[in-house]
Amino acid sequence: xxxxxxxxxxxxxxxxxxxxxxxxxxxxxxxxxxxxxxxxxxxxxxxxxxxxxxxxxxxxxxxxxxxxxxxxxxxxxxxxxxxxxxxxxxxxxxxxxxxxxxxxxxxxxxxxxxxxxxxxxxxxxxxxxxxxxxxxxxxxxxxxxxxxxxxxxxxxxxxxxxxxxxxxxxxxxxxxxxxxxxxxxxxxxxxxxxxxxxxxxxxxxxxxxxxxxxx
Amino acid sequence: xxxxxxxxxxxxxxxxxxxxxxxxxxxxxxxxxxxxxxxxxxxxxxxxxxxxxxxxxxxxxxxxxxxxxxxxxxxxxxxxxxxxxxxxxxxxxxxxxxxxxxxxxxxxxxxxxxxxxxxxxxxxxxxxxxxxxxxxxxxxxxxxxxxxxxxxxxxxxxxxxxxxxxxxxxxxxxxxxxxxxxxxxxxxxxxxxxxxxxxxxxxxxxxxxxxxxxxxxxxxx
Numbered sequence: 001x002x003x004x005x006x007x008x009x010x011x012x013x014x015x016x017x018x019x020x021x022x023x024x025x026x027x028x029x030x031x032x033x034x035x036x037x038x039x040x041x042x043x044x045x046x047x048x049x050x051x052x053x054x055x056x057x058x059x060x061x062x063x064x065x066x067x068x069x070x071x072x073x074x075x076x077x078x079x080x081x082x083x084x085x086x087x088x089x090x091x092x093x094x095x096x097x098x099x100x101x102x103x104x105x106x107x108x109x110x111x112x113x114x115x116x117x118x119x120x121x122x123x124x125x126x127x128x129x130x131x132x133x134x135x136x137x138x139x140x141x142x143x144x145x146x147x148x149x150x151x152x153x154x155x156x157x158x159x160x161x162x163x164x165x166x167x168x169x170x171x172x173x174x175x176x177x178x179x180x181x182x183x184x185x186x187x188x189x190x191x192x193x194x195x196x197x198x199x200x201x202x203x204x205x206x207x208x209x210x211x212x213x214x215x
Numbered sequence: 216x217x218x219x220x221x222x223x224x225x226x227x228x229x230x231x232x233x234x235x236x237x238x239x240x241x242x243x244x245x246x247x248x249x250x251x252x253x254x255x256x257x258x259x260x261x262x263x264x265x266x267x268x269x270x271x272x273x274x275x276x277x278x279x280x281x282x283x284x285x286x287x288x289x290x291x292x293x294x295x296x297x298x299x300x301x302x303x304x305x306x307x308x309x310x311x312x313x314x315x316x317x318x319x320x321x322x323x324x325x326x327x328x329x330x331x332x333x334x335x336x337x338x339x340x341x342x343x344x345x346x347x348x349x350x351x352x353x354x355x356x357x358x359x360x361x362x363x364x365x366x367x368x369x370x371x372x373x374x375x376x377x378x379x380x381x382x383x384x385x386x387x388x389x390x391x392x393x394x395x396x397x398x399x400x401x402x403x404x405x406x407x408x409x410x411x412x413x414x415x416x417x418x419x420x421x422x423x424x425x426x427x428x429x430x431x432x433x434x435x436x
Contacts, residue, residue: 057299060435077431083301091292095224097231102224109220112301135231 009035009070009158011056011190016065018048018055025051026211028065033192035158036185038206041194047212049194050090053163056192057087069159083112085159090167092148096137100128100147103136107151116156126150126176141168149177152184160184162193174199217302221310229318239280240322246272247330258335265334266395269327269344270351274388277352278377280319281359284312285367285430294367298434305423312360312426313353320352336399343398343408350411351391357422358383364429368436387414 012032018025025048033039041049054060056067058074058081066073069081094103100123108115123132126146136144145168152160165177178199181191185204193199199206229236250268251261288294297307327348328341336344362380369375394407 059295059298077304079301079303082299085299087295087299089292089295091290091295093292093296095228095287095291095293097228098224102227105220106224107296109217109224110296110300110302110307111217 009188009190010068011039011159011192012068012071013056014066014068016055016062016067018051018060019063020048020051029209031207031209033190033207035188035190036204038181038185038191038193038199038201038204039209040199040206041192041209041211042196043194043211049211050163052209052211053087053161053192053194057085057161058082059087079112084157085161086152086155086157087161087163088148088152088165089163092144093151094136094144094147096144097135099131099133099135100139100143100150101132103147104150104154108154111155113155115154117153119154122150122153125153127172142170142173145169146173146176149173149180152180156187156189158189160189160191160193162191162195164195165193166195166197218306218310221307222314225311225314226317229314233318235283236280236318237322239276239319240326242279243272243276243323244326244330246275248333251334261334262336262399265331265336266344266392266399268334269330269336270348270388270392270395272330273323273327273348273352274355274384275377276323277320277355278359278362278380278384280315281356281363281380282373282376284315284360284363286363289367289433294430295434298430304427304430308360308364308426308430309419309423312356312422315360316353316356320356324348324352336395340395340398340401343404344395346408347391347394347404347411350408350415351387354387354411354414354418355384357418357426358387361422361425361429364426364433366433367430368433387411390414 010032013029016029017027031039041052043049051060055062058078074081101119104119104122123129126149128143128146128150131139131143136147166174169177178201181201182204184191185201247268250264254260285294298304300307324345328345331341331344358380362376366375390407390410394404398404
């Protein structure tokens with residue numbers, strides 16, 4: 001799915017420390033995720049999973065240490081890095097006034113590369129074919145989440161950052177996400193996700209980072 | 216072509232929540248209409264006050280409208296996607312402010328000629344009044360957008376925005392009202408209009424960078 005790379009796709013973190021006000025969320029964190037691997041961020045509520053994921057995407061900033069992509073430290077406003085990542089946050093990034101189809105059209109306008117997957121096929125894949133033209137405000141929370149998941153499938157990017165991707169998804173939705181993740185990993189992608197449940201992504205290796213233990 | 220898709224999205228959204236976007240325009244009409252009621256409705260008095268009244272009402276209406284500029288994007292997570300897009304955020308923001316102005320500022324500019332009639336503003340000068348608003352309200356939109364970007368993460372940013380931005384809008388108000396006032400008494404209004412044009416160019420080129428920086432700061436925490 002993803003073209004072979006000249007450089008190994010490695011996301012690594014060196015001595016990362018993130019503070020939220022007076023509270024230390026993580027101190028001197030180190031990890032390395034390579035192509036085909038997933039990283040699960042664990043921790044109790046308020047441990048800083050979201051903050052860590054935001055730092056990894058470049059939305060937030062680390063107080064110390066570095067995030068490196070293919071060995072290069074992230075620069076501020078790194079458009080190249082942004083072109084290789086997809087992010088699914090707490091909020092879906094779905095406009096309630098627009099239908100899933102219109103939302104996907106708007107999302108593809110924000111991509112650097114032309115879309116890899118047809119919008120209709122993508123909607124079919126996430127099970128929204130029948131609701132493609134209804135305003136998202138009329139859809140259920142789970143269906144809005146599926147619209148957000150569909151966004152991940154629009155383009156082939158290397159890095160997926162998913163913050164609580166299972167929120168509001170039903171059993172079939174969890175299966176869908178698991179399959180999406182496996183397909184992404186088998187294509188040479190990297191996924192970083194924060195969930196409370198364990199996802200069975202076998203045969204792909206899932207690394208773990210546990211936050212909030214040293215507090 | 217990608218950027219036109221973004222304009223299309225924004226205009227479509229604007230159309231679907233047109234009731235909400237009409238609020239600043241209605242505010243503008245009501246405030247302007249209040250003056251003849253509060254003051255002596257004598258035509259000469261109203262005529263002399265008209266440029267100032269219309270300009271101040273337009274200024275406040277535009278700033279009130281800017282509060283909603285990034286609010287829903289912030290709440291539904293679209294703003295994060297905008298920031299994470301590999302496209303230049305400055306361009307995205309420029310288009311966003313422009314489409315927002317199309318939806319809120321432009322109707323206001325068009326209605327101003329009607330409000331001029333209400334205040335007995337001379338008909339021969341209406342062209343200059345509309346021109347001054349046409350050049351000036353986008354500048355106000357951009358200034359308001361800087362404030363909106365800085366306050367988007369705050370819970371009560373709505374009240375903070377005018378306080379932050381109003382002092383910056385003074386030059387626009389001075390030249391805008393001057394253009395309309397001069398035209399009303401038959402004096403040439405080219406100079407203040409040129410100044411407004413210069414401010415518009417300045418806003419178009421510099422404001423997107425300030426708005427971008429403001430959004431990045433707002434979303435960093």
